[in-house]
Amino acid sequence: MPNRRWLDFLILLLISVFIVSASAAVYYAMLSPSSATVKVAPVRFTTGNDSPGILTLGLNGTSASLTLDAYPNVTLYYDQAVNVTAIADKEIRLRPVSVSPSNNPSVSNFTSIVFWLIRTDTTQAGLLNYTTVGNTWNTPTATNYVPITTGETWTIKIEITAAPGALSGVSTNIVIAIDVR
Amino acid sequence: MLRLAIELLPEFFLFLGIDLFVALALLSCIMDYFRRSVAYLFEAAAAFGYVNLLMSQQFLFYFSEYMRFAYCFLYLALALASIIGVNFYLVISRKAWSTAKLFAGAITLPTIVISTFFFSLYGRDVSYTLTAALLSSVVVLGTAIAFLTNPDKFKDWLGRG
Numbered sequence: 096m097p098n099r100r101w102l103d104f105l106i107l108l109l110i111s112v113f114i115v116s117a118s119a120a121v122y123y124a125m126l127s128p129s130s131a132t133v134k135v136a137p138v139r140f141t142t143g144n145d146s147p148g149i150l151t152l153g154l155n156g157t158s159a160s161l162t163l164d165a166y167p168n169v170t171l172y173y174d175q176a177v178n179v180t181a182i183a184d185k186e187i188r189l190r191p192v193s194v195s196p197s198n199n200p201s202v203s204n205f206t207s208i209v210f211w212l213i214r215t216d217t218t219q220a221g222l223l224n225y226t227t228v229g230n231t232w233n234t235p236t237a238t239n240y241v242p243i244t245t246g247e248t249w250t251i252k253i254e255i256t257a258a259p260g261a262l263s264g265v266s267t268n269i270v271i272a273i274d275v276r
Numbered sequence: 277m278l279r280l281a282i283e284l285l286p287e288f289f290l291f292l293g294i295d296l297f298v299a300l301a302l303l304s305c306i307m308d309y310f311r312r313s314v315a316y317l318f319e320a321a322a323a324f325g326y327v328n329l330l331m332s333q334q335f336l337f338y339f340s341e342y343m344r345f346a347y348c349f350l351y352l353a354l355a356l357a358s359i360i361g362v363n364f365y366l367v368i369s370r371k372a373w374s375t376a377k378l379f380a381g382a383i384t385l386p387t388i389v390i391s392t393f394f395f396s397l398y399g400r401d402v403s404y405t406l407t408a409a410l411l412s413s414v415v416v417l418g419t420a421i422a423f424l425t426n427p428d429k430f431k432d433w434l435g436r437g
Binding site: 125 | 285287288290291294295298301302305306312315316319322323325326329330332333336
């Protein structure tokens, strides 16, 4: 092989080594851009004073289901329907997810349902006020994020008001999320 | 069911194509059948693939997986077409039967088998197989047209040293 060809081969080899190693590095970087690790939830639901009989906690306390009563022309309070306990310093907020049925004649049996997020020192950290207008629910906006410190237990207070002459057996389903950051 | 520990990304075909072009560049440089610039042309194709890989990384979250697969597989198909083309060139134009047989056994067949193997790992969906078949057909058609339109001039250019 003539000298010129050897020189070409050397140049091409150097460029090839660069291209192949750089491509491998880029591909490797694309292969592992992120990872996910399972950890204990930093904020979870716990039972409050009013929880017995109305609260069903999900596995690991990451969800809670409440079955609440309402009486015609009466405002019923659940002062500690469910508690929220933090095991790390975080910020939390209440966010409405869904309400059903809406746009339905049964909605008019309710007047309002209010969810209060109450701190340990009994001050209010946020509230979601669901009110009815005719056959429709007015869905509130999410509350602002508020800091919760490690070991603190806050409570969710619920106020339900049914309309005068509300029919027995009528129900509504409200889903609320607690966002944690 | 047998599963790979790491799922293949569509860019793997791009990476494979880059490797094939690099190998072609080095081989065409040491073989006496090609003019000098052919090796640099293959090296430029490998560099183009690298740029393509960088762009794919930058736009990873904007391009859908299907689109990424399409352009990555097209690049690999071009690399494979180049290898097969070199094999045909050795046989038809240069009448170098022994070299062509050696090239087919050592380069062409293994690269096709390796590419097929990785495609079989990736192509879980029928749409990917159909896209791969369509792109391969387009590459074969393009190569055939290039040979048929002006073969003598093309072959002359390839072989001049």
